[in-house]
Amino acid sequence: MLTRREALLGSVLTAAAVASIGAMPAVASVKDVAGLPREKITLVPPPFVHAHDQVAKGGPKIVEFTMTIEEKPMVIDADGTQLNAMTYNGSIPGPLMVVHEGDYLELTLINPDTNTLAHNIDFHAATGGLGGGELTLVNPGEQVTLRFKATRAGTFVYHCAPGGAMIPWHVVSGMSGAVMVLPRDGLKDDKGNPVRYDRIYYIGENDFYIPRDEQGKFKKYETAGDNYDDTLKVMRGLIPTHVVFNGRAGSLTGDNAMKAKVGETMLLVHSQANRDTRPHLIGGHGDFVWEQGKFANPPAKDLETWFIRGGSAGAALYTFLQPGIYAYVNHNLIEAVELGATAHFMVEGNWDDDLMMQVEAPRAITS
Amino acid sequence: MSFDPVITFGTTAAVALIGWGVSHALDTRPFGLPHQTAVSELVVLGSGSFEHPQAGEFLKGNHPVAAPIVQQTMKAPLEIMKYQVSISEYGRCVADGACKPADSRKSGDIPVTGVSHIDAEVYATWLSARTGQAWRLPTDVEWAYAASEKFRGDIEGEGDPNNPAWRWLTRYRLETALGRKPDPEPRAQGSFGTNSKGVADIAGNVWEWTSTCYSHAIIAIDGKRIESSIDNCGVHVVEGFHRTYMSDFIRDGKSGGCAVGTPPDNLGFRLVRDRPSPVQVALRRLGLS
Numbered sequence: 001m002l003t004r005r006e007a008l009l010g011s012v013l014t015a016a017a018v019a020s021i022g023a024m025p026a027v028a029s030v031k032d033v034a035g036l037p038r039e040k041i042t043l044v045p046p047p048f049v050h051a052h053d054q055v056a057k058g059g060p061k062i063v064e065f066t067m068t069i070e071e072k073p074m075v076i077d078a079d080g081t082q083l084n085a086m087t088y089n090g091s092i093p094g095p096l097m098v099v100h101e102g103d104y105l106e107l108t109l110i111n112p113d114t115n116t117l118a119h120n121i122d123f124h125a126a127t128g129g130l131g132g133g134e135l136t137l138v139n140p141g142e143q144v145t146l147r148f149k150a151t152r153a154g155t156f157v158y159h160c161a162p163g164g165a166m167i168p169w170h171v172v173s174g175m176s177g178a179v180m181v182l183p184r185d186g187l188k189d190d191k192g193n194p195v196r197y198d199r200i201y202y203i204g205e206n207d208f209y210i211p212r213d214e215q216g217k218f219k220k221y222e223t224a225g226d227n228y229d230d231t232l233k234v235m236r237g238l239i240p241t242h243v244v245f246n247g248r249a250g251s252l253t254g255d256n257a258m259k260a261k262v263g264e265t266m267l268l269v270h271s272q273a274n275r276d277t278r279p280h281l282i283g284g285h286g287d288f289v290w291e292q293g294k295f296a297n298p299p300a301k302d303l304e305t306w307f308i309r310g311g312s313a314g315a316a317l318y319t320f321l322q323p324g325i326y327a328y329v330n331h332n333l334i335e336a337v338e339l340g341a342t343a344h345f346m347v348e349g350n351w352d353d354d355l356m357m358q359v360e361a362p363r364a365i366t367s
Numbered sequence: 368m369s370f371d372p373v374i375t376f377g378t379t380a381a382v383a384l385i386g387w388g389v390s391h392a393l394d395t396r397p398f399g400l401p402h403q404t405a406v407s408e409l410v411v412l413g414s415g416s417f418e419h420p421q422a423g424e425f426l427k428g429n430h431p432v433a434a435p436i437v438q439q440t441m442k443a444p445l446e447i448m449k450y451q452v453s454i455s456e457y458g459r460c461v462a463d464g465a466c467k468p469a470d471s472r473k474s475g476d477i478p479v480t481g482v483s484h485i486d487a488e489v490y491a492t493w494l495s496a497r498t499g500q501a502w503r504l505p506t507d508v509e510w511a512y513a514a515s516e517k518f519r520g521d522i523e524g525e526g527d528p529n530n531p532a533w534r535w536l537t538r539y540r541l542e543t544a545l546g547r548k549p550d551p552e553p554r555a556q557g558s559f560g561t562n563s564k565g566v567a568d569i570a571g572n573v574w575e576w577t578s579t580c581y582s583h584a585i586i587a588i589d590g591k592r593i594e595s596s597i598d599n600c601g602v603h604v605v606e607g608f609h610r611t612y613m614s615d616f617i618r619d620g621k622s623g624g625c626a627v628g629t630p631p632d633n634l635g636f637r638l639v640r641d642r643p644s645p646v647q648v649a650l651r652r653l654g655l656s
Contacts, residue, residue, distance in 0.1 A: 078549030078621065215472055254543045324532035325539050346539060351530040358531065361426045362583050364597055 033104060033147075037061040043095035046177075046246055047201040047258055047343075049269075054196055055186040056100040062147065063099045068110040069119050069138075071224055074174070076208055076242055077249040077340060083208055084224035085247070086117065086160065086173040092247030093204025094158070094177025096269060099150045100184050106147040113141035116223060118162055119170065123148060124311070125156035125179045133161040150181040154294035155313035159273045168235060168274065172209055173224060174247065176273030178202065178313040183295050187267075187317070189288055190298040195317060197267035201258050203279075205272045205308075205330065205341060206247065207240035240275070242340050243330060249340030252328075262320050262349025268328075269293075271313035277341070279316070280305040280331035283324065286316035305331045322356065323349040407456065408449040409640065410565045412513060416440045420520045422507040422604045422612075423582035427590065431534060433523050435586060435593075439508050447505060447513045448637040450556040450567050451478035451575060457490060465493040470618050471633075476556045478573045480633035484603045484615035487576045487636040494638065501641035507579035507604045509639060514606065517562045517569040521610045522629070542629050547608060551621075551632050574607030574620055574631035581612040607631055 039061055044050050067089045074085040074092065088094025099105050105126075111119050118139045122131035126148035129135050138144050160175035161167045187195045210218045211230035218241070221227040234241065245252055252258060260266055265287075270279050288299035291306045293314040300306070308314045320326075330341035420434040457479035460466035466489050470481025482490075487504055494502045511518045522545070524538030550572040559571030580603060584596035605613045605620070609629060613620060620631030 079551045217472075250549075255546075257539070257543075322532065323530065323536065325535045344539075346536060347532075348536060349532075351532050358429070361429045361431075361585075362597075363426075363585060364595060 028149075033062065036104065038064060040064045041097070043067065043089055043097065045089070045091040045095060046093055047203055047252060049096045049098060049180075049200045049202050052098040052182075053100075054182065055194075056103075056182070056184040060100070060102040060104065062104040062106050063097075064106045064108070065097050066108045066110065067094060068112060069115060069175075070112075071115045071117065074247060076210075076244060076247065079218075081210055081218040081242070082220050083210065084173065084221055084227050086119070086170055086175045086224060088121070088158075088160075088175060088177050092174035092206060093202070093271060093273075094175070096178050096180060096202040098180045098182065100182050101150055101153040102184060103150050103181075104147050105150055105179065106145065107136075108143060108145045109136055109138060110143040111138040111140050115140040116225060117170075119160050119175065120162050121146070121158055122161040123156065123158045123179060125150055125152065125154075125158070125181055127151060130161065131158075137162060150179075152294065153181045153183045153296055154290065154292075155180045155269050155271070155315050156293065157271050157273045157311055157313050165232060169228065169231065171273050172207060172231075172235060174206065176206070176271065177204060178269060178271040180269060180313075180315070181295075187288075187295060188298075190301055192298075195288060196265065197317060198264040199260055199266040200269065201266060202269045203245050203252070203271075203328070203343060204247075205243065205245055205270065205277050207272075207275045208242040208244065209234035209237075210241045212241075240335075240339065243275075243277075243332075243335040244340040245328075245343045249342075252343035254344075257325075257344035257346045258328075260320050260345055260347045262323050262347060265317060265319040268316045268318065269313060270308050270316070272308050272310055275310040277308045277310075277335075278305050278331045279308060279314075280329055281316075281318065281345075282327040282329060283322070284318055284320065284326055286318055288317040290315045320345075320347045320349070322352055323347050407452070407638075409446050410449045410513070412441070412445040412447065412564055414441050414444060415512070417512060419508055419511050419518075421584075422521075422579050422610060423584055423596070425584050425586055427586040428528075428588060430526060430528050431531075432526055432586065434521060435590075439512070441509075441512055443642070445505075445509055445512060446640040446642065447509070447566065448639070449561075449565065451573055451635045451637045452487075452490065453477060453556060454479045457482070460490050460493045463493065463497075466490055471553065473553060477553050478556060478568065478633075478635045480553050480573055480635045481618045482576075482634060482636065483618045484576045484613070486618070490636075491638055501643065502638045503641065504576055504578040504636060505639045507577045507606065507610075510575065510577050510606045513564060513566045514569045515562050515564045515566070518606075519570065519609050545629075547629060549632060553633055553635075570608045572608075572632040573635040574605045574611070574633065576613075576634065576636040577604045577606055579604040605631060605634065 041050050070087045070090045073082050076083045120133045120136040122133035126132050132146045136144050136146050156179045158177050160170035189195050209231055211234050213219050286303040286306055289303045289306045290299050291314050326345040328343040329336035335341045418436050419439045420436050425432050425434055453476045454473055461468050469479050491502045522542050524534035527533035557567050559568040561567045562569050580598040580600040582596050582598045585594045587594040602612050602614050605611050620634045
């Protein structure tokens with residue numbers, strides 16, 4: 001079959017063809033895609049993100065990822081409360097996958113026979129086939145490979161969607177993550193000037209619904225299947241027992257607090273596959289925020305708190321101006337403090353008295 | 368621990384008591400003591416002197432500084448409960464209608480947890496009425512004396528007058544380096560062992576209320592005296608693995624603390640018993656107390 005693009009450009013894919021992709025949507029044949037360079041990425045657990053170019057080098061390529069699904073008990077708070085977790089690659093959230101617009105994301109999804117449930121993956125970044133969910137359902141002991149073209153730049157959620165009530169149950173058991181599709185020429189501020197980041201962190205927020213016993217204590221179950229009926233009842237109440245970052249209350253504090261230096265710019269990707277949230281950096285801001293996470297839209301500036309819709313991922317760019325301990329929270333403070341949605345940044349550097357100073361320390365009131 | 372009246376003396380105490388008059392201590396015990404009220408095992412600490420970093424927050428020249436270390440002298444023997452007040456002990460106060468049920472759902476000889484400063488005060492008042500003895504929360508200094516080598520004090524960062532954030536960062540790093548993991552399940556009395564003074568379960572996973580108020584103090588520029596201080600007695604010193612400060616109505620230390628910092632796993636308490644003065648003893652003997 002002769003595609004429009006082949007007719008226009010011939011079958012040889014050139015650098016010029018690459019440049020046209022954004023402006024003039026074209027359909028590449030399987031043969032074209034087969035000829036593209038391939039890159040194999042080893043994923044890293046959040047909040048870290050695999051090494052990547054912010055501005056694409058060369059033309060589109062096929063970026064290969066592999067994720068193994070792990071069903072396993074995970075502790076989600078300081079009291080030792082246990083979730084019968086379902087995870088992409090062993091972590092909650094699953095790892096952030098970074099590609100560039102026009103690249104092909106090729107995922108091999110492995111469901112080992114040590115698992116008990118069928119799983120799949122729905123990429124919000126993908127077009128058709130229920131985000132790939134329709135083409136990726138794997139039973140324990142199976143693996144599948146899906147390729148989709150990253151046609152839209154932005155941060156996008158992926159999650160498990162094996163049908164019916166299984167969908168929310170798998171998601172609130174931990175099965176979500178995010179993809180970041182960068183514009184080929186990198187991120188731009190609201191005026192179209194390029195912006196770069198020195199560090200990137202990925203935070204996945206989860207709402208968990210752990211059933212309680214008659215005494216009000218959280219129940220523990222042998223297997224995921226055992227908790228299904230009880231968990232669904234709690235889920236239908238829509239009030240989570242836990243709202244946490246990266247799978248556990250306190251997962252990004254203490255030894256695991258995220259680090260940065262004054263003057264460094266960080267990109268913070270925040271996903272929530274199920275429920276609305278409102279990230280806020282206490283003592284900081286979002287210099288440029290893609291609240292909806294889509295880079296074709298200009299970023300909002302100077303935000304205090306940003307809104308991440310359930311089922312989406314957003315990105316915030318911030319340059320630290322002052323040293324100290326910063327808390328990054330879901331600014332429903334009940335969820336931050338009581339339910340777990342708090343992370344910390346340790347930021348080193350010199351203090352700027354111009355931005356803030358304690359003019360006079362607390363002392364007795366003088367009339 | 369037995370429900371029967373038991374009073375044991377630590378070795379330090381026995382020595383101290385010889386000089387002070389053992390008979391007083393024993394004589395006062397049965398007065399007004401109902402049969403069903405168990406008496407907690409006590410450790411009696413002799414007089415002594417020790418260096419103690421004061422509780423509260425301290426400023427010098429407009430900058431926060433480490434708590435000044437003060438030589439504290441304990442003149443009279445200190446009678447302190449060997450163990451934290453147990454759930455069964457506290458339960459008798461609840462059964463009497465005086466105390467509010469604790470938030471913890473355990474039973475038996477496990478320290479009572481899920482109790483506020485207010486609850487601890489109510490218990491001390493009730494126990495005093497039931498026994499005819501003067502029970503109260505220890506001061507921060509008394510607790511530290513009893514805690515001895517297990518006393519840690521506040522976790523403090525290093526000050527840098529040019530960079531207030533340095534103090535926050537160093538404190539955070541220090542806390543992290545201590546590597547203490549949350550340990551929320553209270554354990555049977557004695558599980559955390561006894562210290563060199565024979566006092567049990569100091570700095571385990573139950574932090575203890577004291578009667579010392581939180582305060583802001585300004586240290587004179589010469590560094591030798593407190594120039595002024597303001598107490599906030601709606602917040603009291605809590606002692607345990609580290610020293611911290613909690614609002615009086617808090618029952619769960621995990622949610623009572625700050626945005627950053629090590630929260631107490633549990634809040635409980637132990638009491639000290641004041642010895643009656645010779646005049647009070649004489650009055651009691653005459654049935655006039």
